Amino acid sequence: DQQVKQNSPSLSVQEGRISILNCDYTNSMFDYFLWYKKYPAEGPTFLISISSIKDKNEDGRFTVFLNKSAKHLSLHIVPSQPGDSAVYFCAARDSNYQLIWGAGTKLIIKP
């Protein structure tokens, strides 16, 4: 039973445009949601998080939106840059303070 789902295995976006990565979850008790970025041959790097009591968090080019009624969150990157090409993981923290991870979405930024 996948509690955190990233339904798009890959996404291709033109440089300068907006990238939108989506994540759905099933457990309404998750209290934090996090996005990580992973380059090949490196470990995941924390990008941005959002508390379940908020609906938006912004950090520079990165904004995360949370829709609790739909159990959906999204990461917006604008404008997209070539260095943003990576695999993006969505993760959610459960009541045991464990992170539950999505399978990742590979983002490709085309020049």
Next chain:
Amino acid sequence: SAVISQKPSRDICQRGTSLTIQCQVDSQVTMMFWYRQQPGQSLTLIATANQGSEATYESGFVIDKFPISRPNLTFSTLTVSNMSPEDSSIYLCSVDNAGGSGELFFGEGSRLTVL
């Protein structure tokens, strides 16, 4: 943020052998976490390593297969024992930032291929 170093970064192993992965952190941390990422899959927590006590294993992972050491607050090892091709994965060491929102810092990972 913590700086985490893992060794080896990659290895090719023979079926039936064991390999120990080392994780060094540049600061003292209470808990260290070992994750596995199988090809095309999400990250799965193997166990939590606490200094001075036995590691806590997640469902599906056992100490005999994945023995863990935690001799001090900056170092841990994970051994993958009696390897089979199904153990081919990236193994990742991580620590949390103690900031309360669940952020983890990861090592660069150890990519194991079992033939």
